[in-house]
Amino acid sequence: MKYVVCYSGGHSSALAAVETVIRHGRKDTILLNHDISSKVEDEDVKRFKTELADYLEVPIVYANRESFGTDTPLSLCRQMGRIRFKAGNSICTYYLKTEPFYRWLKENYPVGCREISDKITLVYGFDASERQRIARRQKHLLSKGYLSEYPLADKGNRLKISDIREMGIRLPETYGVARHANCKGCLKAGKQHWYMVYCLWPDIFREAVWTEEILGYKIIRGYFLRELEPMFACMKEEGIMPGDSECSAVFWARVRHVLGIRYNVTGKEE
Structure with missing residues (x-):
C-alpha cells in the first residue's frame, strides 16, 4: 500500500507528511504536489516544500496543469469567463489542483466502477477541529474508489511533533502575515x-x-x-x-x- 500525502506546502500538510513517513516508512510514502506559478505562490513556500522533502528523503511527485507556470488564478478566470462555478467552487482550485489530481490518480492508480483501490491511501492534513470537512472528503473519495487518512485528527496515535520548526525547518515567510500558505490574491x-x-x-x-x-x-x-x-x-x-x-x-x-x-x-x- 502506498500513502499519498496531498502535499500543499502548508504547515498542516507538512506535519501530515512527517506522520506518514513515521507510520508507513519512506518507501511507501508519496508527496504529491501541484506546482503553481511563482507569480502567486511565494518562492519561500517552494523552498519549504523542497527542504522538508529532502529532510524526509522522499522526493516530491508533481501533478501539474500543463501551463501552470503561466496560468495564475486570475488569468484562468479570464480564460473561463468567470470567477467561480455555479456551485461556488473556485475556477483556480479546479484547474490548478483538482483536475490534475484526478488525472494523476487515473493514470497511476486507476480503479474500476464500484471498486475501492487496495494500492493507495490518500493522506490529508485536516485536524481534529475539521471533523465535518473530513467526513465530506472521506465520502467523496470513497465514491471515487479511494481510502483516505487524516493523521492530524488522530490525537491518540500521534507523535509529539506539533511544529515543523522543532525539526529545524523554517516555516514559509508567508506565515508571518497569514494563517496559511495560499496563493497571493486567494479567490476564496x-x-x-x-x-x-x-x-x-x-x-x-x-x-x-x-x-x-x-x-x-x-x-x-x-x-x-x-x-x-x-x-x-x-x-x-x-x-x-x-x-x-x-x-x-x-x-x-x-x-x-x-x-x-x-x-x-x-x-x-x-
Whole structure:
C-alpha cells in the first residue's frame, strides 16, 4: 500500500507528511504536489516544500496543469469567463489542483466502477477541529474508489511533533502575515486578505480589479474590489498593518475604531 500525502506546502500538510513517513516508512510514502506559478505562490513556500522533502528523503511527485507556470488564478478566470462555478467552487482550485489530481490518480492508480483501490491511501492534513470537512472528503473519495487518512485528527496515535520548526525547518515567510500558505490574491478569501494584497502585492490587486471589470463578477461576495479601494487607502494611510493571521472580528473592530465613522466594514462611507 502506498500513502499519498496531498502535499500543499502548508504547515498542516507538512506535519501530515512527517506522520506518514513515521507510520508507513519512506518507501511507501508519496508527496504529491501541484506546482503553481511563482507569480502567486511565494518562492519561500517552494523552498519549504523542497527542504522538508529532502529532510524526509522522499522526493516530491508533481501533478501539474500543463501551463501552470503561466496560468495564475486570475488569468484562468479570464480564460473561463468567470470567477467561480455555479456551485461556488473556485475556477483556480479546479484547474490548478483538482483536475490534475484526478488525472494523476487515473493514470497511476486507476480503479474500476464500484471498486475501492487496495494500492493507495490518500493522506490529508485536516485536524481534529475539521471533523465535518473530513467526513465530506472521506465520502467523496470513497465514491471515487479511494481510502483516505487524516493523521492530524488522530490525537491518540500521534507523535509529539506539533511544529515543523522543532525539526529545524523554517516555516514559509508567508506565515508571518497569514494563517496559511495560499496563493497571493486567494479567490476564496475575504476583505482582510485582499487588504493585505492591496498593501503588499499591488500589481495583483490591480489585476484583480481589472479582471472583475472585464468579467462583471465579484471576487468577494457583495461588492467589487474597486468599491473597497477608498477604505483600503484610508486604512493604509492610518497605519493599519496588513495581514490575515489575526481574528477577523478583532481586526475589523480595530479598523472601525481607527477609522471612526468614516467607513463601515463594507467599505462604504457613512
